[in-house]
Amino acid sequence: MKAIMEVHDLSVTTSEGATLVWPISFTLEAGVPLTLLGETGSGKSLLAQALMGNLPPALNASGRVIIDGENLLEMPPQQRRRWWGRRMTMLPQEPWHALDPTMRVGAQINEGHRLVAGLEPAAARHAMYDDLEGLGLADSEFKLPAQLSGGMAQRAAFAAARAGNAPIVIADEPTKGLDSARRDDVVRLLAQALGSNGGLLTITHDIAVAEQLGGTVMIMRRGECLESGSAETLLKAPQSAYGQQLMAANPQHWLARHQHFNPADDTVLQARSVSLSRGGKSLFDNLTLNLYRGEVLGINGASGSGKSSLGDLLLGLVKPDAGKVERAPGIASTRFLKLYQDPPAAFSPFWSLGTLLHDLCRLHKLSWDSVPPLMERLGLAPDLLERRSDSISGGELQRFSILRALLLEPVFLFADEPTSRLDPITQQQTLELLVELARERHCALLLVSHDKALIDHACDRQLSLEAPIRG
Numbered sequence: 001m002k003a004i005m006e007v008h009d010l011s012v013t014t015s016e017g018a019t020l021v022w023p024i025s026f027t028l029e030a031g032v033p034l035t036l037l038g039e040t041g042s043g044k045s046l047l048a049q050a051l052m053g054n055l056p057p058a059l060n061a062s063g064r065v066i067i068d069g070e071n072l073l074e075m076p077p078q079q080r081r082r083w084w085g086r087r088m089t090m091l092p093q094e095p096w097h098a099l100d101p102t103m104r105v106g107a108q109i110n111e112g113h114r115l116v117a118g119l120e121p122a123a124a125r126h127a128m129y130d131d132l133e134g135l136g137l138a139d140s141e142f143k144l145p146a147q148l149s150g151g152m153a154q155r156a157a158f159a160a161a162r163a164g165n166a167p168i169v170i171a172d173e174p175t176k177g178l179d180s181a182r183r184d185d186v187v188r189l190l191a192q193a194l195g196s197n198g199g200l201l202t203i204t205h206d207i208a209v210a211e212q213l214g215g216t217v218m219i220m221r222r223g224e225c226l227e228s229g230s231a232e233t234l235l236k237a238p239q240s241a242y243g244q245q246l247m248a249a250n251p252q253h254w255l256a257r258h259q260h261f262n263p264a265d266d267t268v269l270q271a272r273s274v275s276l277s278r279g280g281k282s283l284f285d286n287l288t289l290n291l292y293r294g295e296v297l298g299i300n301g302a303s304g305s306g307k308s309s310l311g312d313l314l315l316g317l318v319k320p321d322a323g324k325v326e327r328a329p330g331i332a333s334t335r336f337l338k339l340y341q342d343p344p345a346a347f348s349p350f351w352s353l354g355t356l357l358h359d360l361c362r363l364h365k366l367s368w369d370s371v372p373p374l375m376e377r378l379g380l381a382p383d384l385l386e387r388r389s390d391s392i393s394g395g396e397l398q399r400f401s402i403l404r405a406l407l408l409e410p411v412f413l414f415a416d417e418p419t420s421r422l423d424p425i426t427q428q429q430t431l432e433l434l435v436e437l438a439r440e441r442h443c444a445l446l447l448v449s450h451d452k453a454l455i456d457h458a459c460d461r462q463l464s465l466e467a468p469i470r471g
């Protein structure tokens, strides 16, 4: 078997000398997918960035990464950059970081085919249409990234990253927030990109993705590789205690909730005969819904079926085409809140998280005392407060956004895919904590997820939105 990339003792350290990834060695074989599973904050994304050569300036990679006899870590930065998109490409954890917010989706993909792959204009346009079609984005050619749903942005970023046909693909959580049909589509595309000669490193929290990809699996925790082996054996019978816990926490094994919630008639929000359509398609029609304090209502549905739009409508961020939404009187508007699907977009990267939270407390006259215990319950180490939002892991930031929302004592919290960036163990813990706090504080929790098992597990009632016509 041909080694397409050899990694020897690769480690990542901070300029103060702390080790974030301990020396790790592995080989990316041509045609054999390598999938990285592991705890949130365990160093998976940093490992991927070290391989690509786009670590933040305060972090250093050492060791050797060999492709075609050349050690990437010794290559001048300009030369490495010339490899991006051509020899190796990365789909970063946050699709918004891979897309230009001012440029239409079709044009971005087209540019990759033309400028990176070097296709003639007509061929590039053709390839762009094929990509959009294949990813169910046929009607998104002229949309700006901000007009896409989270799952759609993920697929658009995938097409843009792949346009240069680089043989080595590194994909950081390429299926988060996607329903199972879309997830299968992305897995198929990754496998296709790999072919028999390419290299593929996928980072995922979704064990089903690791199963579907096959090949080799590595499990990471706290900056270390705990074990690696063939997907077939490792996923069925992991050797490490952590690997066993991780497999057992797969949402597919979670139990559905049996406890029934009795709403004391404490309505916090009421939607009366609301309808909404987008781009000529009706998302929901004549929908009437009462939300009670302390209840957990789940919304399940395919990517793009209108889950987030319904939540936005209930919050008053989107106006219904017909009908109306009424709030219980006498409650401050700051207590009707949304947990955004995309945490990096909701935090300024220019201030430390500690400063942002202190400002929030000052602005809303809240006591700081509730911050440390809540951080502990969310599994967030105190030293993370000193860092900025772009210097912590995706899952850590997701838990910070939960923390920030809970500090404001919401009476209605619309949580849009609130655990999509967490490993199954942390996901379960965080979800249970969110439900527990909603009950304790009499907050109505509207939980949106593409994952039916998660909704079944956590919610008192659920609403399923029909899938739109697939493009």
Ligand SMILES: Nc1ncnc2c1ncn2[C@@H]1O[C@H](COP(=O)(O)OP(=O)(O)OP(=O)(O)O)[C@@H](O)[C@H]1O
Pocket: 014, 020, 038, 039, 040, 041, 042, 043, 044, 045, 046, 047, 056, 058, 059, 093, 390, 391, 392, 393, 394, 395, 396, 421, 422, 423
């Ligand atoms: N710029 C930075 N400076 C210091 N520490 C950092 C920086 N970026 C990330 N870290 C820390 O390094 C650790 C690993 O981060 P990384 O983003 O690789 O985790 P991850 O395994 O990808 O997690 P997730 O599954 O949540 O995305 C985390 O504890 C994170 O807080």
Ligand SMILES: [Mg+2]
Pocket: 044, 045, 046, 093, 172, 393, 394, 395
């Ligand atoms: Mg990550």
